[in-house]
Amino acid sequence: MKKELHPDYHMIEVKLTDGTTYKTRSTYGEEGSVLTLDIDPSAHPAWTGGNTKLMDADGRVSKFKKKYEGLGF
Numbered sequence: 001m002k003k004e005l006h007p008d009y010h011m012i013e014v015k016l017t018d019g020t021t022y023k024t025r026s027t028y029g030e031e032g033s034v035l036t037l038d039i040d041p042s043a044h045p046a047w048t049g050g051n052t053k054l055m056d057a058d059g060r061v062s063k064f065k066k067k068y069e070g071l072g073f
Helices: 057-067
Strands: 010-015 021-026 034-036
Touching: none
Parallel strands: 010 034
Antiparallel strands: 010 021
16 A cells, blocks of 8 residues: 555544534544534434424525426425
8 A cells, every 4th residue: 555645543522512522533633633513413303303494595495486386396
């Protein structure tokens, strides 16, 4: 295997949305960095089975629905 081909793995701390942390090996940042997650398995609906609420920023969803209302969406 070529030398200097792969990034350096080192220990970092990952902080979940509920405040819990764990240590893992990663190429993120440098040794001792803290990676703070905005979305993680303890909060994301894909893992928790909760319902998601679609945010309608500037009426984009409404415009889309109106534009394609005749297509059976």
